[in-house]
Amino acid sequence: MTLAKRMSRLGTESAFEILARAKALEAEGKSIINLGIGAPDFRTPANVVEAGKKALDDGYHFYTPAKGLPEVRAAVAEDVKRRRGVAIDPDCVQIVPGGKPTMFFAILMFGEEGTEILYPNPGFPIYESMIEFSGAKAVPIELLEEKGFQFDPEEVLAKINPRTRLIIVNTPANPTGGVIGREALDVLVAGLERHPQVTILADEIYSRLVYEGAEHVSLLAYPSIRDRLILLDGWSKTFSMTGWRLGWGLWPKHLIAQAERLQINSNSCASAAVQVAGMEALRGPQHAVDEMLAAFDQRRLRIVRELNDLPGFSCVMPQGAFYAFPNITGTGMTSRELQDMLLAEAGVATVAGTAFGARGEGYLRFSYASSLENILEAIARVRSALQPA
Numbered sequence: 001m002t003l004a005k006r007m008s009r010l011g012t013e014s015a016f017e018i019l020a021r022a023k024a025l026e027a028e029g030k031s032i033i034n035l036g037i038g039a040p041d042f043r044t045p046a047n048v049v050e051a052g053k054k055a056l057d058d059g060y061h062f063y064t065p066a067k068g069l070p071e072v073r074a075a076v077a078e079d080v081k082r083r084r085g086v087a088i089d090p091d092c093v094q095i096v097p098g099g100k101p102t103m104f105f106a107i108l109m110f111g112e113e114g115t116e117i118l119y120p121n122p123g124f125p126i127y128e129s130m131i132e133f134s135g136a137k138a139v140p141i142e143l144l145e146e147k148g149f150q151f152d153p154e155e156v157l158a159k160i161n162p163r164t165r166l167i168i169v170n171t172p173a174n175p176t177g178g179v180i181g182r183e184a185l186d187v188l189v190a191g192l193e194r195h196p197q198v199t200i201l202a203d204e205i206y207s208r209l210v211y212e213g214a215e216h217v218s219l220l221a222y223p224s225i226r227d228r229l230i231l232l233d234g235w236s237k238t239f240s241m242t243g244w245r246l247g248w249g250l251w252p253k254h255l256i257a258q259a260e261r262l263q264i265n266s267n268s269c270a271s272a273a274v275q276v277a278g279m280e281a282l283r284g285p286q287h288a289v290d291e292m293l294a295a296f297d298q299r300r301l302r303i304v305r306e307l308n309d310l311p312g313f314s315c316v317m318p319q320g321a322f323y324a325f326p327n328i329t330g331t332g333m334t335s336r337e338l339q340d341m342l343l344a345e346a347g348v349a350t351v352a353g354t355a356f357g358a359r360g361e362g363y364l365r366f367s368y369a370s371s372l373e374n375i376l377e378a379i380a381r382v383r384s385a386l387q388p389a
Contacts, residue, residue, distance in 0.1 A: 011129030014355035018339075022349040033370070033378040036349040038174060038323065040240040040369045042295075044277075045288035048239060051280035055273035064269045066260050068095025068248070075279045076248050083207070084218045092256050094249045094263065095278075097270045099205050102232040102249035103168070104130060105262040106201045109255070110165040111136030118159055118167040120151070122325075122353055122360035124174050124203070136165065142359055145327060148316055149178030157191035166199050167192075169219060172206040175356045175365040176325045177300075177318020179210060182217045189222045199228045205247070206321040208238045208289065211297050214319040220250070227252050237321075238289055239281045246270055246278045296322050299368040299375055306379040307366070311386050322369040325353070329362040331386065338364055346381040 018036040026032050043049075067073065073093040080088050096102055103126060111117055111134025119127040121140035131138040141156050143149040156167070169188075171180035192198060202219040210216050220231055234247025251259050263269065300317075303324050307315040312330030328338055335352035342348045353360025368375055 006133055006135070009129075009132040009135075011125060011132070013125050015351050018343070018349050018351055021343065025343070025347070030347055032343075032347045032349060033374050033381070034349040035366045035368070035370055035375070035378050036351045038237075038321075038367050038369060039242045040237065040292060040322070041371060042240040042288075042292050044239060044241050044244070045281065045284075047284045048241070048277050048281045051284075052244075052273050052277035055276035060272040060276055062272060064095075064272045064275060066263045066269050067091075067093070067256070068270060069272070069275050069279075072275045072279045073248075075282045076250075079282045080220070080250070084220050086218075086220050088220075088250060089253070092251050092253055094251060094256065094259050095270045095275055096234075096247050096249060096263065097245040097267055099203075099232055099234045099236060099247040100126060101263070101267065102230065102247060102259075103127065103201060103203065104266075105249070105259050106166065106199075106230050106232075107131055107134050107136075108262065109258055110134075110199060114163060115165045116161070116163045117165060118156065120168065120170050120173065121357035122175055122363065123168075123170060123356055125356055127168055127170075128357060137163075139164075140357060140359060141167075143173070143176055143178060145316060148319065149173060149176035149325065150180050150184055153184045153187035153191065156188060157195075160191075160195050160198060162197070164195070164198050166201060168201045168203060170203040172210060172216065172320025174206070174321055175323050175351070175353070175360070175363075177321045177323045179214045179216065179319040182215065185217050185219065185222075189219070189225055193224050196228070199230065200225055201230045201232065203232045205232060205234055206237055207233060209293060209296065209322060210320045211293075211300060212317075212319060216320070227254075230255070235278050235281055240292065241278070241281070244271075244274050244277065246274050295372075296368065299370075299372050300324070302372060303366060303368045303375050303379070306376070310379070310383055322367060324366045324368060325363050326366070327362055328364050335361055335364055342382060342385060346378075346385040348378045348381050348385075 073090040077090040113135040231250040235241040315326035339352040351365040353363030
């Protein structure tokens with residue numbers, strides 16, 4: 001058989017490959033601590049679980065409108081007003097199964113041969129994969145360690161040309177934990193006003209996971225670009241609902257029908273009962289989110305301290321999400337070499353920085369969405385592997 005040529009351009013998400021390798025080693029009897037996958041180790045809040053169960057008991061067994069249940073879209077609009085201070089039209093909200101469909105739809109909508117899409121590098125690997133799959137040229141936005149993994153907005157603007165269709169901004173960021181500050185976003189948005197042909201995809205899936213008084217500045221706060229802004233958010237990270245597969249996108253009015261058409265042609269709709277659980281997550285008590293954030297903060301401070309004490313490692317303090325992204329060039333190994341060595345010899349699963357783009361070479365991603373006990377044991381194993389007796 002002959003596959004379509006575009007299949008050769010499709011990448012993957014290495015964290016899931018590492019997870020599979022870790023599970024295979026565990027099946028062989030090896031002790032593995034997984035700090036590779038970006039999934040909170042907390043249970044979904046009990047009230048959310050009960051809402052999902054009740055929805056099934058109440059008969060939410062069928063298709064919903066492609067954009068999602070109206071009451072769930074209304075709950076998202078309420079949450080956007082409450083947390084971002086902007087009133088939005090619920091009709092422009094689309095409920096999707098996870099965060100990826102929103103970026104998938106946006107990139108398919110704007111990417112084709114002869115066009116360019118700007119994306120963060122190191123960044124979430126599906127950005128580059130999907131851009132190349134669409135036929136567009138993937139143009140990296142370099143995230144700089146010395147700036148806390150922020151970008152230089154003037155350098156970003158200099159990359160825009162008549163072929164540029166879309167720019168992707170991710171804050172707080174995966175894999176770096178960086179948070180783009182207001183000053184940088186002010187400059188970026190002012191520059192984008194000179195490029196009305198460029199649509200913006202704002203990936204804000206970690207918007208509630210910020211620390212040390214760091215401010216999450218939503219691109220939705222800028223009225224001048226609101227008519228060409230696609231906002232990606234969801235439930236997976238904030239409410240520890242990764243396995244529920246539930247996210248949402250906010251689309252400009254002139255694009256929501258196109259997004260809906262892509263949804264109909266791909267996955268029809270998100271699960272009805274899961275949507276009801278998501279509505280409870282937004283409207284119900286929020287103490288579980290606050291408790292998770294406090295735990296992540298404690299782990300963040302400790303893992304960075306421990307990583308900086310490892311030979312050949314140096315790690316800036318992440319301001320958001322739940323990832324540390326240490327520089328490992330002092331070990332003398334490449335990112336992939338160190339990733340593979342730590343999994344095979346130390347039983348610690350991490351993700352090589354190159355899984356997040358070429359500019360991730362020299363770094364390793366550690367997820368601190370695991371218990372403090374696991375983190376400390378993992379670091380002890382890493383130290384032993386780096387300093388063999």
